[in-house]
Amino acid sequence: MALHPEFPLLTDRLRMRPFTRGDVDAVFDYRGREAVARYLFDPPLSRDECALAIQQRTNQTGLSEEGDRIVLAVETRDAGVLVGEVSLIWRSVEARQGELGWIFHPDHQGRGYASEAANALLDLGFGAADLHRIFARCDARNEPSWRLMERLGMRREAHFRQHALFKGGWDEEFYYAILRDEWLSSRHPGDF
Amino acid sequence: MSSLRLPVETAHLLLRPFERGDVDAVSRYHTLPAVQRYIERPTRYDEDVAAAIAVMRKQVGLQRPGETLTLAMVRKGDHRLIGQVSLKWSDATASQGEVRFAIDPAQSGKGYLTEALTALIDLAFDHFRIHRIMVRCDGRSHHSVKLMQKLGFRLEAHYREHALFQGEWDEELHFAVLDREWRPSAKVLELPLRDRVA
Incomplete structure (x- = not known):
């Protein structure tokens, strides 16, 4: 169902909120890096491209119709440092499908921030947005990303080999997914 | 690419384009619940089948991406139409193809689909230079x-x-094969004798 949450969303250590114009430098600091862009569809972004991307995102804060997305800046609650971004896309209204995504600054990886933020977005997707299935995908070589999908309780549903071209070479892609029932039983294990 | 020669002949079958007169033969199997169960566009009545054949009759080659080649499986002995196979050129940049099929349940389990699909996949890789072929099927379709x-x-x-x-939640399987997985030695065998060095 349509979803226009109130921000910020809070977790133990993180604050998730819409992007603002003041975030350009912080975003450029990770989206400008080759290591971050390697497995993204976009190449490393220039500062101007980051400014443009953020301008688009200031409106991406709710789900009204199919294809809409919520893209949120993730910052630490204590120091207010922007450590990355998470997104939830409404892929199918009829079949209640959503897609989850994330990009994090390499300097802040390995502390469970991505896991914490992604879990909060799963709760939002299965909770207020009433989705039936949420999936995520990544390049098969991007092990930290699919390890995170497994930690989130997602199952590997697809392993595509050479089904498209990606940055001048053949792709290899994983799809992971979690159903509403699976999410419910992970949140309330005693009830089943 | 040399022009495509139809029909394609296999041990027991002729694979040929559909014709106007095929409506009755196709209706006999296509409208059965066992076939309808796994088909995306329902064809419950003869009119639906006639409309489908009007489309399939024109699917005789792959000139542009997005086009489909559809062939009727006709048994050589009694000229009976027992099923259909198709190849869609789904993506030109990455040379991707999708294969679909349906068979008269009374004729399944006799190896006819294996024979027809083998010929169609040979055609996809050798003639149309497809890189990867995928097949989608319902998770409950054990025969597929x-x-x-x-x-x-x-x-x-x-x-x-x-x-x-x-009207129900789906369970969908995707199968795929790459050109080099299908026939690893094809590139060697393809060379005509006169082109060999020694």
Whole structure:
């Protein structure tokens, strides 16, 4: 169902909120890096491209119709440092499908921030947005990303080999997914 | 690419384009619940089948991406039309193809689909230079699953409840095979004798 949450969303250590114009430098600091862009569809972004991307995102804060997305800046609650971004896309209204995504600054990886933020977005997707299935995908070589999908309780549903071209070479892609029932039983294990 | 020669002949079958007069023969199997159960566009009545054949009759080659080649499976002995196979050129940049099929349930289990699909996949890789072929099927369709395994396809995807199909949550499988997996030695065998060095 349509979803226009109130921000910020809070977790133990993180604050998730819409992007603002003041975030350009912080975003450029990770989206400008080759290591971050390697497995993204976009190449490393220039500062101007980051400014443009953020301008688009200031409106991406709710789900009204199919294809809409919520893209949120993730910052630490204590120091207010922007450590990355998470997104939830409404892929199918009829079949209640959503897609989850994330990009994090390499300097802040390995502390469970991505896991914490992604879990909060799963709760939002299965909770207020009433989705039936949420999936995520990544390049098969991007092990930290699919390890995170497994930690989130997602199952590997697809392993595509050479089904498209990606940055001048053949792709290899994983799809992971979690159903509403699976999410419910992970949140309330005693009830089943 | 040399022009495509039809019909394609296999040991027991002729694979030929559909004709106007095929409506009765196709209706006999296509409208059966056992076939309808796994088909995306329902054809419950003869009129639906006639409309489908009007479309399939024109699917005789792959000139542009997005086009489909559809062939009727006709048994050589009694000229009976027992099923259909198709190849869609789904993506030109990455040379991707999708194969579909349907057979008269009374004629399944006799190896006809294996024979027809082998010929169609040969055509896809050797003639149309497709790089990867995928097949989608319903998770409950055990005959299709066995057939894909027999043909050497890999199971690439197992989607659970990722869409609604005929009013219910779906379970969809994707199988795929790459050109080099299908026939690793094809490139060597293809060379005509006169082109060899020694």
